[in-house]
Amino acid sequence: MKIILANPRGFCAGVNMAIESLERALQLFGTPLYVYHEIVHNRPVVERFSAKGVEFVDSIDEVPRGATVLYSAHGVSPAIRNAAQERSLRAIDATCPLVTKVHVEAIKFAREGYHIILIGHEGHDEVLGTMGEAPEAMTLVQDAADVARLEIPPGTKLAYLTQTTLSVDEASEIIGALRARFPDIAGPKKEDICYATQNRQEAVKTLVGEADSVIVLGSRNSSNSNRLAELACAKGKPARLIDTAAELDPAWFQGHETVLVTAGASAPEDVVEACIERLKSLFNATVESRVVREENVSFPLPRELTVLAR
Ligand code: SF4
Structure with a gap:
């Protein structure tokens, strides 16, 4: 063979940074140490940190008041940041900068009065975080069939953004379907797929x-x-x-x-x-x-x- x-x-660079951040936080603060969601989506990585005493949580309520929490590479919504602040948590943000870039684009489009079509996978940690930036101004589509089903009132200013980890080919097919239905749709200056x-x-x-x-x-x-x-x-x-x-x-x-x-x-x-x-x-x-x-x-x-x- x-x-x-x-x-x-x-x-990738984002995963390297997130893992190094967690290692560094362990050295600096020891345990108990909490991570909101999996630090990266990889079972061996998560198991190795769990064995060192790191606790992975899916709700900020699971983190004791005043404790230290890391946000994973996939990012979090403002609601999670606020919840952490209310619990007086020491928050360390290991969000990949390329995910943050999409959050910033979402905030900008929402401020300018656009309705945003986010291309991504329902329930994915990154999608939850990005949609949380402007929940009323965003609709998720997962494929071209979702695009065909969109009901957008006439005169709505539209923009699209994408999750960072999509199939390049599938995303371009969905963007093509969006452009065909909504020729004036705005998009990011630079590709969101990382x-x-x-x-x-x-x-x-x-x-x-x-x-x-x-x-x-x-x-x-x-x-x-x-x-x-x-x-x-x-x-x-x-x-x-x-x-x-x-x-x-x-x-x-x-x-x-x-x-x-x-x-x-x-x-x-x-x-x-x-x-x-x-x-x-x-x-x-x-x-x-x-x-x-x-x-x-x-x-x-x-x-x-x-x-x-x-
Ligand atoms: S956005 Fe890309 S570079 Fe950043 S963590 Fe995800 S896969 Fe890695």
Whole structure:
């Protein structure tokens, strides 16, 4: 077996920053330490922090008054920030700056009197946070059929925004449907789908033709990881989304000579390495690393942590 190892893959700048923030907060404050939602959507990452005593909560009410809470990379709504303030929590904001950019766009469009169509996945942490910036001025659409069902009063100023981790192809189809129905719709100055999501999809698109099947390291609730597996399937190749090498089933690779391995933006490199080691030992696999695009992006730690560290 030959393994084609896709580059770029795995941790993006936002995930790196969020994980480093949590590590730093643990050093500075110890436990109890709370994170609102999963710090990133990855089971091994969350389990490792849970083992160190970090508590992940889905409601601010679960955080004791005066305790320290981190907001995850996916961001939070103003209502959550207010609830944290009311409980006198020390809040550390590890929201990815590229998610914050979408929040800022939402605030700006809402202030200018636009009704915003947000393209995203219902219930995703990022979508909850973004919609919370202007709940009365925003409608969520998930596909082109939702666009066809939109009932917008005539004369409404419309704008669209997108979740950062969508399929580039699906998002452009939905944006096309919006533009066809509402030719005057405004949009963001620069693409909302983040560089990391785009680059990981581009790498799979470029390399998938050479492979018999695809392994994506990532969690089921990771939007960008799911999009990578879907992209491979759409190109006619069986793709599996797994959290760890232990989930690999040798039966998946019957007659497969080449396997493409990639990882979602929240999947740590050690799970990729363990997966490769398992394929090496099962199938005597060799590895060919292929770089489709170089990445050189990093984000600073939240101000709250750097100020405290001085
Ligand atoms: S996937 Fe994109 S938006 Fe999400 S944390 Fe990474 S860089 Fe930020």
